[in-house]
Amino acid sequence: MTPTTPVTPAPRPARTPPLAEPSGWHEIRLTVNGAPVTAQVESRLLLSDFLRDRLRLTGTHVGCEHGVCGACTVLVDGAPVRSCLTLAVQCEGAELRTVESLAPGDAPLTPVQRAFHECHGMQCGFCTPGFLMTATALTEQDARPDDTEVADALSGHLCRCTGYRNIRRALGQALDATYADAEPEE
Ligand code: FES
Ligand code: FES
Missing domain, CATH: 1.10.150.120 ([2Fe-2S]-binding domain)
Structure with a gap:
Protein backbone atom coordinates (compact mmCIF):
# COMPACT_ATOMS: atom_id res chain seq x y z
CA MET A 1 0.00 0.00 0.00
CA THR A 2 1.40 3.40 -1.00
CA PRO A 3 1.74 5.74 1.96
CA THR A 4 -0.43 8.79 1.58
CA THR A 5 1.17 12.20 1.64
CA PRO A 6 0.00 14.18 4.62
CA VAL A 7 -2.09 17.16 3.57
CA THR A 8 -1.47 20.41 5.33
CA PRO A 9 -4.69 22.35 5.62
CA ALA A 10 -4.62 25.80 4.03
CA PRO A 11 -4.39 28.57 6.55
CA ARG A 12 -7.79 30.01 7.36
CA PRO A 13 -8.30 33.52 6.03
CA ALA A 14 -8.15 36.24 8.57
CA ARG A 15 -11.56 36.84 10.03
CA THR A 16 -13.33 39.81 8.48
CA PRO A 17 -14.19 42.27 11.19
CA PRO A 18 -17.93 42.73 11.62
CA LEU A 19 -19.47 45.75 9.98
CA ALA A 20 -19.45 48.67 12.28
CA GLU A 21 -22.67 49.55 13.97
CA PRO A 22 -24.19 52.87 12.94
CA SER A 23 -21.93 55.48 14.34
CA GLY A 24 -24.62 57.31 16.18
CA TRP A 25 -27.49 59.64 16.17
CA HIS A 26 -27.51 63.32 15.43
CA GLU A 27 -29.92 66.14 15.92
CA ILE A 28 -30.56 68.02 12.72
CA ARG A 29 -32.41 71.27 12.24
CA LEU A 30 -33.61 72.25 8.82
CA THR A 31 -36.54 73.77 6.99
CA VAL A 32 -38.81 71.50 4.98
CA ASN A 33 -41.37 73.12 2.71
CA GLY A 34 -41.19 76.29 4.76
CA ALA A 35 -41.65 74.66 8.17
CA PRO A 36 -38.85 74.26 10.71
CA VAL A 37 -38.01 70.64 11.47
CA THR A 38 -35.84 69.27 14.26
CA ALA A 39 -35.18 65.53 14.28
CA GLN A 40 -32.89 62.88 15.70
CA VAL A 41 -31.50 60.84 12.81
CA GLU A 42 -29.06 57.99 12.42
CA SER A 43 -25.85 58.86 10.63
CA ARG A 44 -26.72 56.51 7.78
CA LEU A 45 -30.33 57.61 7.24
CA LEU A 46 -30.94 58.59 3.62
CA LEU A 47 -32.69 61.85 2.93
CA SER A 48 -35.27 59.99 0.82
CA ASP A 49 -36.13 57.73 3.77
CA PHE A 50 -36.17 60.67 6.15
CA LEU A 51 -38.66 62.51 3.95
CA ARG A 52 -40.88 59.54 3.18
CA ASP A 53 -40.79 57.50 6.38
CA ARG A 54 -40.20 60.09 9.08
CA LEU A 55 -41.95 63.15 7.66
CA ARG A 56 -44.52 61.20 5.59
CA LEU A 57 -43.73 63.30 2.51
CA THR A 58 -44.32 60.43 0.13
CA GLY A 59 -44.55 62.61 -2.96
CA THR A 60 -40.81 62.10 -3.32
CA HIS A 61 -40.59 58.82 -5.20
CA VAL A 62 -37.80 56.28 -4.93
CA GLY A 63 -37.03 54.26 -8.06
CA CYS A 64 -33.50 53.04 -8.65
CA GLU A 65 -32.08 53.99 -5.24
CA HIS A 66 -28.66 54.61 -6.73
CA GLY A 67 -28.75 57.98 -8.38
CA VAL A 68 -29.79 57.05 -11.91
CA CYS A 69 -33.51 57.70 -12.38
CA GLY A 70 -33.95 61.12 -10.78
CA ALA A 71 -37.37 60.26 -9.33
CA CYS A 72 -36.22 61.18 -5.82
CA THR A 73 -35.06 64.69 -6.72
CA VAL A 74 -35.76 67.43 -4.18
CA LEU A 75 -34.42 70.96 -3.88
CA VAL A 76 -31.79 71.65 -1.24
CA ASP A 77 -31.13 75.37 -0.95
CA GLY A 78 -32.66 75.72 -4.40
CA ALA A 79 -30.52 73.11 -6.13
CA PRO A 80 -31.84 69.76 -7.40
CA VAL A 81 -30.42 66.92 -5.32
CA ARG A 82 -30.98 63.17 -5.46
CA SER A 83 -32.33 62.33 -2.05
CA CYS A 84 -31.39 58.66 -2.44
CA LEU A 85 -27.72 59.68 -2.57
CA THR A 86 -27.89 62.21 0.23
CA LEU A 87 -27.76 61.61 3.95
CA ALA A 88 -30.25 63.38 6.14
CA VAL A 89 -27.43 64.68 8.33
CA GLN A 90 -25.96 66.47 5.32
CA CYS A 91 -29.03 68.70 5.30
CA GLU A 92 -28.37 70.28 8.66
CA GLY A 93 -29.34 73.93 8.34
CA ALA A 94 -30.61 73.55 4.78
CA GLU A 95 -33.82 74.69 3.19
CA LEU A 96 -35.51 71.70 1.58
CA ARG A 97 -38.38 71.67 -0.85
CA THR A 98 -40.24 68.60 -1.99
CA VAL A 99 -42.98 68.23 -4.57
CA GLU A 100 -45.52 68.85 -1.81
CA SER A 101 -44.29 72.45 -1.66
CA LEU A 102 -45.69 73.15 -5.13
CA ALA A 103 -49.24 74.49 -4.94
CA PRO A 104 -49.99 73.33 -1.40
CA GLY A 105 -53.64 73.13 -0.37
CA ASP A 106 -55.85 75.21 -2.63
CA ALA A 107 -53.00 77.27 -4.09
CA PRO A 108 -53.00 77.53 -7.90
CA LEU A 109 -50.69 75.29 -9.86
CA THR A 110 -47.22 76.65 -10.45
S1 FES B 1 -34.25 56.82 -6.67
FE1 FES B 1 -33.38 56.92 -8.65
S2 FES B 1 -32.02 58.60 -8.49
FE2 FES B 1 -32.80 58.37 -6.51
S1 FES C 1 -42.24 56.87 -15.73
FE1 FES C 1 -44.35 56.94 -16.12
S2 FES C 1 -44.71 59.00 -16.66
FE2 FES C 1 -42.56 58.85 -16.45
Whole structure:
Protein backbone atom coordinates (compact mmCIF):
# COMPACT_ATOMS: atom_id res chain seq x y z
CA MET A 1 0.00 0.00 0.00
CA THR A 2 1.40 3.40 -1.00
CA PRO A 3 1.74 5.74 1.96
CA THR A 4 -0.43 8.79 1.58
CA THR A 5 1.17 12.20 1.64
CA PRO A 6 0.00 14.18 4.62
CA VAL A 7 -2.09 17.16 3.57
CA THR A 8 -1.47 20.41 5.33
CA PRO A 9 -4.69 22.35 5.62
CA ALA A 10 -4.62 25.80 4.03
CA PRO A 11 -4.39 28.57 6.55
CA ARG A 12 -7.79 30.01 7.36
CA PRO A 13 -8.30 33.52 6.03
CA ALA A 14 -8.15 36.24 8.57
CA ARG A 15 -11.56 36.84 10.03
CA THR A 16 -13.33 39.81 8.48
CA PRO A 17 -14.19 42.27 11.19
CA PRO A 18 -17.93 42.73 11.62
CA LEU A 19 -19.47 45.75 9.98
CA ALA A 20 -19.45 48.67 12.28
CA GLU A 21 -22.67 49.55 13.97
CA PRO A 22 -24.19 52.87 12.94
CA SER A 23 -21.93 55.48 14.34
CA GLY A 24 -24.62 57.31 16.18
CA TRP A 25 -27.49 59.64 16.17
CA HIS A 26 -27.51 63.32 15.43
CA GLU A 27 -29.92 66.14 15.92
CA ILE A 28 -30.56 68.02 12.72
CA ARG A 29 -32.41 71.27 12.24
CA LEU A 30 -33.61 72.25 8.82
CA THR A 31 -36.54 73.77 6.99
CA VAL A 32 -38.81 71.50 4.98
CA ASN A 33 -41.37 73.12 2.71
CA GLY A 34 -41.19 76.29 4.76
CA ALA A 35 -41.65 74.66 8.17
CA PRO A 36 -38.85 74.26 10.71
CA VAL A 37 -38.01 70.64 11.47
CA THR A 38 -35.84 69.27 14.26
CA ALA A 39 -35.18 65.53 14.28
CA GLN A 40 -32.89 62.88 15.70
CA VAL A 41 -31.50 60.84 12.81
CA GLU A 42 -29.06 57.99 12.42
CA SER A 43 -25.85 58.86 10.63
CA ARG A 44 -26.72 56.51 7.78
CA LEU A 45 -30.33 57.61 7.24
CA LEU A 46 -30.94 58.59 3.62
CA LEU A 47 -32.69 61.85 2.93
CA SER A 48 -35.27 59.99 0.82
CA ASP A 49 -36.13 57.73 3.77
CA PHE A 50 -36.17 60.67 6.15
CA LEU A 51 -38.66 62.51 3.95
CA ARG A 52 -40.88 59.54 3.18
CA ASP A 53 -40.79 57.50 6.38
CA ARG A 54 -40.20 60.09 9.08
CA LEU A 55 -41.95 63.15 7.66
CA ARG A 56 -44.52 61.20 5.59
CA LEU A 57 -43.73 63.30 2.51
CA THR A 58 -44.32 60.43 0.13
CA GLY A 59 -44.55 62.61 -2.96
CA THR A 60 -40.81 62.10 -3.32
CA HIS A 61 -40.59 58.82 -5.20
CA VAL A 62 -37.80 56.28 -4.93
CA GLY A 63 -37.03 54.26 -8.06
CA CYS A 64 -33.50 53.04 -8.65
CA GLU A 65 -32.08 53.99 -5.24
CA HIS A 66 -28.66 54.61 -6.73
CA GLY A 67 -28.75 57.98 -8.38
CA VAL A 68 -29.79 57.05 -11.91
CA CYS A 69 -33.51 57.70 -12.38
CA GLY A 70 -33.95 61.12 -10.78
CA ALA A 71 -37.37 60.26 -9.33
CA CYS A 72 -36.22 61.18 -5.82
CA THR A 73 -35.06 64.69 -6.72
CA VAL A 74 -35.76 67.43 -4.18
CA LEU A 75 -34.42 70.96 -3.88
CA VAL A 76 -31.79 71.65 -1.24
CA ASP A 77 -31.13 75.37 -0.95
CA GLY A 78 -32.66 75.72 -4.40
CA ALA A 79 -30.52 73.11 -6.13
CA PRO A 80 -31.84 69.76 -7.40
CA VAL A 81 -30.42 66.92 -5.32
CA ARG A 82 -30.98 63.17 -5.46
CA SER A 83 -32.33 62.33 -2.05
CA CYS A 84 -31.39 58.66 -2.44
CA LEU A 85 -27.72 59.68 -2.57
CA THR A 86 -27.89 62.21 0.23
CA LEU A 87 -27.76 61.61 3.95
CA ALA A 88 -30.25 63.38 6.14
CA VAL A 89 -27.43 64.68 8.33
CA GLN A 90 -25.96 66.47 5.32
CA CYS A 91 -29.03 68.70 5.30
CA GLU A 92 -28.37 70.28 8.66
CA GLY A 93 -29.34 73.93 8.34
CA ALA A 94 -30.61 73.55 4.78
CA GLU A 95 -33.82 74.69 3.19
CA LEU A 96 -35.51 71.70 1.58
CA ARG A 97 -38.38 71.67 -0.85
CA THR A 98 -40.24 68.60 -1.99
CA VAL A 99 -42.98 68.23 -4.57
CA GLU A 100 -45.52 68.85 -1.81
CA SER A 101 -44.29 72.45 -1.66
CA LEU A 102 -45.69 73.15 -5.13
CA ALA A 103 -49.24 74.49 -4.94
CA PRO A 104 -49.99 73.33 -1.40
CA GLY A 105 -53.64 73.13 -0.37
CA ASP A 106 -55.85 75.21 -2.63
CA ALA A 107 -53.00 77.27 -4.09
CA PRO A 108 -53.00 77.53 -7.90
CA LEU A 109 -50.69 75.29 -9.86
CA THR A 110 -47.22 76.65 -10.45
CA PRO A 111 -46.28 77.44 -14.06
CA VAL A 112 -44.33 74.17 -14.15
CA GLN A 113 -47.24 72.08 -12.88
CA ARG A 114 -49.66 73.83 -15.23
CA ALA A 115 -47.37 73.21 -18.20
CA PHE A 116 -46.97 69.51 -17.36
CA HIS A 117 -50.74 69.26 -17.07
CA GLU A 118 -51.50 71.11 -20.30
CA CYS A 119 -48.78 69.39 -22.32
CA HIS A 120 -49.56 65.91 -20.96
CA GLY A 121 -46.03 65.66 -19.62
CA MET A 122 -46.77 62.50 -17.68
CA GLN A 123 -48.45 59.14 -17.93
CA CYS A 124 -48.04 56.90 -14.87
CA GLY A 125 -46.56 59.86 -12.98
CA PHE A 126 -43.87 57.93 -11.13
CA CYS A 127 -41.07 60.07 -12.52
CA THR A 128 -43.06 63.29 -12.33
CA PRO A 129 -42.08 64.62 -8.87
CA GLY A 130 -38.43 64.52 -9.86
CA PHE A 131 -39.03 66.25 -13.19
CA LEU A 132 -41.18 68.89 -11.49
CA MET A 133 -38.49 69.75 -8.96
CA THR A 134 -35.72 69.98 -11.54
CA ALA A 135 -37.98 72.04 -13.80
CA THR A 136 -38.84 74.30 -10.87
CA ALA A 137 -35.15 74.94 -10.25
CA LEU A 138 -34.72 75.85 -13.93
CA THR A 139 -37.52 78.41 -13.64
CA GLU A 140 -35.90 80.02 -10.59
CA GLN A 141 -32.62 80.93 -12.24
CA ASP A 142 -31.75 84.57 -12.79
CA ALA A 143 -31.75 84.05 -16.55
CA ARG A 144 -33.52 81.62 -18.81
CA PRO A 145 -31.44 78.45 -19.19
CA ASP A 146 -30.27 77.74 -22.70
CA ASP A 147 -30.99 74.52 -24.57
CA THR A 148 -27.79 72.89 -23.34
CA GLU A 149 -28.62 73.59 -19.71
CA VAL A 150 -32.13 72.23 -20.22
CA ALA A 151 -30.82 69.10 -21.92
CA ASP A 152 -28.26 68.61 -19.14
CA ALA A 153 -30.94 68.96 -16.47
CA LEU A 154 -33.30 66.53 -18.17
CA SER A 155 -30.55 64.01 -18.81
CA GLY A 156 -30.59 63.18 -15.11
CA HIS A 157 -34.15 61.87 -15.25
CA LEU A 158 -35.61 58.68 -16.64
CA CYS A 159 -39.20 58.26 -17.78
CA ARG A 160 -40.41 54.85 -18.91
CA CYS A 161 -43.73 56.08 -20.33
CA THR A 162 -43.75 59.35 -22.21
CA GLY A 163 -40.88 59.25 -24.65
CA TYR A 164 -39.84 62.66 -23.23
CA ARG A 165 -41.40 64.70 -26.05
CA ASN A 166 -44.24 66.07 -23.93
CA ILE A 167 -41.96 66.61 -20.98
CA ARG A 168 -39.71 68.78 -23.13
CA ARG A 169 -42.76 70.66 -24.45
CA ALA A 170 -43.98 71.21 -20.89
CA LEU A 171 -40.63 72.51 -19.77
CA GLY A 172 -40.45 74.83 -22.78
CA GLN A 173 -43.90 76.18 -21.96
CA ALA A 174 -42.98 76.70 -18.31
CA LEU A 175 -39.81 78.55 -19.28
CA ASP A 176 -41.71 80.70 -21.79
CA ALA A 177 -44.22 81.62 -19.09
CA THR A 178 -41.54 82.34 -16.50
CA TYR A 179 -39.12 84.33 -18.58
CA ALA A 180 -41.63 86.05 -20.87
CA ASP A 181 -40.78 89.46 -19.48
CA ALA A 182 -37.06 88.88 -19.13
CA GLU A 183 -34.71 91.10 -21.09
CA PRO A 184 -33.28 89.25 -24.10
CA GLU A 185 -29.62 88.46 -23.61
CA GLU A 186 -27.12 90.54 -25.65
S1 FES B 1 -34.25 56.82 -6.67
FE1 FES B 1 -32.80 58.37 -6.51
S2 FES B 1 -32.02 58.60 -8.49
FE2 FES B 1 -33.38 56.92 -8.65
S1 FES C 1 -44.71 59.00 -16.66
FE1 FES C 1 -44.35 56.94 -16.12
S2 FES C 1 -42.24 56.87 -15.73
FE2 FES C 1 -42.56 58.85 -16.45
